[in-house]
Amino acid sequence: MAPVLPLVLPLQPRIRLAQGLWLLSWLLALAGGLTLLCSGHLLVQLRHLGTFLAPSCPFTVLPQAALAAGVMALGTGLGGAGASRASLDAARYPPWRAILSPLLVAGTAIGGGLLVLALGLALGLPGTLDVGLEEGLKTALAHYKDTEVPGHCHAKRLMDELQLKHHCCGRHGYKDWFGVQWVSSRYLDPSDQDVVDRIQSNVEGLYLTDGVPFSCCNPHSPRPCLQSRLADPYAHPLFDPRQPNLNLWAQGCHAVLLGHLQSLASTLGSMLAVTFLLQALVLLGLRYLQTALEGLGGVIDGEGETQGYLFPGGLKDMLKTAWLQGRAAHRPAPEQAPPEEAPPKEDIPEA
Known part of the structure; x- marks a missing residue:
């Protein structure tokens, strides 16, 4: 099976990729920290102004989701900065080889999911403020x-x-x-x-x-x-x-509070969008760096070219293999048939 989106990475592009990832990871950590500040400020404002919002208004969910997304983005940025820095040193990289895969899975599934959720709430929930404040x-x-x-x-x-x-x-x-x-x-x-x-x-x-x-x-x-x-x-x-x-x-x-809270939500939404873009770039680069170093045994300055990719096989083949394995796991084992008994021998009368 051919790898998905392969990319040939010689020595110099590998080094530049690791250096660029280090910078992007710190930018992601900074964006995650700013998202934490924006969501925390909005949360404090809602605690002071919560008396003037209807209890049924769902707007209060936005800063809580953004807070969790900011924590995950900050952790992903710090982890990406450490992994990309360690990849430049063959002696420091081996401990990160076991951490990179969980980091990629958690950053993609949990961090990406929280960012998409918070960004969707930042786009949709400010419209509920009008009725809630009224x-x-x-x-x-x-x-x-x-x-x-x-x-x-x-x-x-x-x-x-x-x-x-x-x-x-x-x-x-x-x-x-x-x-x-x-x-x-x-x-x-x-x-x-x-x-x-x-x-x-x-x-x-x-x-x-x-x-x-x-x-x-x-x-x-x-x-x-x-x-x-x-x-x-x-x-x-x-x-x-x-x-x-x-x-x-x-x-x-009503007009003053509506403009104030919608302005805070707009600022938070912009930070979430920037954080989502940076996290996607960091996770994508970390995956290419991880697969490229695996082909060299974890040594970034190894001789020769190596190939980075997103998935080791085609998506269709991966889904087909997973489907077949799932069916085989749920298929009941065939029962062994009992041994057939020998037919009774007929007594032949003696002549």
Whole structure:
């Protein structure tokens, strides 16, 4: 059977192949390390912003898969650098001969599979952020007032920190606060007629106002922040809601978080693509270097030309041989037939 993709490698090309593999392996290790940093940063961001994502949003799987792919790429790069460096020295190469085959199998099957999975998630999962953030921010706004409810007592603090840090207000704008009760019931006076009228005018029994929390205010505004009665055109004579120069954050948190997380996912996807390309080149070069040195007994500066290849035989013949071996392994052994008994001799009457 003819080898698959054979390549004749004289002495100088063998040496250049080993030297180039050493450099590519270190680049792969660097790319794996950067992938670890990018996925770790995204994972930390999701831990801080996980409150504003719906629990059913699968986006959190992306940094975990990328983290595992980065670890495998880093290990493959370090192993490839050690093997290619040792191949230049006949005394240091023998211990690596037993390591190269498991390294190639693990790098191709596990590392390549994780990279393909993470790259696919980086391309597909950012589209789920829109719905996940929409539902998560809606829930966060609804629980803003529940400062004394177990499980939601930190909702107000987290939402205020989000709006102050990312310079946003509400889901899509400051008017989103008009449709939710964001004032805690502990601060409402049940004897106040205005409070009673507002609660009774709402079918859900909520205390709704045309105001926003303090965290929606822009601290760089040259005038005091207007937080209440924003829908009343006579409450603030100098305030025109049709003008864009408000002293509130203009953007909604949905658009800000969507752009922020999609930017991180795009950066991570680019790193995964570069890592995948480098890992494919390193594994391909290591396979050619391994098969070429096997023909020389592990000595790179051996005399004569040698041949490197991917597989020792044709793919069709390999599959056919594996199929026949599998059928032979599952075929039941033929049972031995019992020895035939001799027919009984007939008694011949004597004459």
